[in-house]
Amino acid sequence: MTTPTEQFGEFYQRDRTIHPAAYTPGYKTSVLRSHQKALISLPNSLSDITGPQFSADELGALDNDLILNYAHEGMPVGERILVHGYVLDENGKPVPNALVEVWQANAAGRYRHKNDRYMVAPIDPNFGGCGRVLTDKNGYYFYRTVKPGPYPWRNNINDWRPAHIHYSIQASGFAQRLITQMYFEGDPLIPGCPIVRSINNEESVRGLIAQLDRNAFAAMDSMAYRFDIVVRGSRATLFENYVQGAK
Numbered sequence: 001m002t003t004p005t006e007q008f009g010e011f012y013q014r015d016r017t018i019h020p021a022a023y024t025p026g027y028k029t030s031v032l033r034s035h036q037k038a039l040i041s042l043p044n045s046l047s048d049i050t051g052p053q054f055s056a057d058e059l060g061a062l063d064n065d066l067i068l069n070y071a072h073e074g075m076p077v078g079e080r081i082l083v084h085g086y087v088l089d090e091n092g093k094p095v096p097n098a099l100v101e102v103w104q105a106n107a108a109g110r111y112r113h114k115n116d117r118y119m120v121a122p123i124d125p126n127f128g129g130c131g132r133v134l135t136d137k138n139g140y141y142f143y144r145t146v147k148p149g150p151y152p153w154r155n156n157i158n159d160w161r162p163a164h165i166h167y168s169i170q171a172s173g174f175a176q177r178l179i180t181q182m183y184f185e186g187d188p189l190i191p192g193c194p195i196v197r198s199i200n201n202e203e204s205v206r207g208l209i210a211q212l213d214r215n216a217f218a219a220m221d222s223m224a225y226r227f228d229i230v231v232r233g234s235r236a237t238l239f240e241n242y243v244q245g246a247k
Helices: 004-008 029-033 046-050 202-206
Strands: 080-089 099-104 130-134 140-146 164-170 178-184 209-212 223-226 229-231
Touching (some): 099 140, 130 140, 164 229, 178 229
Parallel strands (some): 080 223, 080 229
Antiparallel strands (some): 080 140, 099 130, 164 178, 209 223
């Protein structure tokens, strides 16, 4: 009889060389948010490996349509876009039934949040700025929204955040959870962003930038961007002198 760990396999450790350091003084908020002591490595528990599970019944019909899911008396203001891609693991395998949650500022760079102090930009009464979607059996996802605007923030004088969309991805186990941001191809604010600059791996930065995808444009309606996501992979368990799943 195999244990759950043997059945599913532990997830790989995170590669700290491609993830930003928790303490990054150039990104001033990290000074207070970062841990002060060395991390402790723990083996994956059963819940880390196997949960949670999601069902399409838990999502609403418009959850992946940010243009319509908060519209009351008209359409949101801004450039309409489609965002699509695949959720894969580090082994290149598709991750089906992963929950992809997104949230963002509106076209003027304003969040629908009481702590957003960018008062120059108006709140769009027809845009909530959040949505979610499950990946299909091939790990594919898509949603529709308006392109968010950049906005100033008090990190340094004249610091502006590039246009971006926040992502939370929950795949087949809690240990795969990923929080990240998606930027847009050609945005001149990306190289100077302190959050982006906290990543010391050029390939990882490129992986955060969605590419314009002309083949997915909706004619006379929306441009499209392709954004693939990679979460932690699981390693095969070695026992009885063979790799699990191999023949």
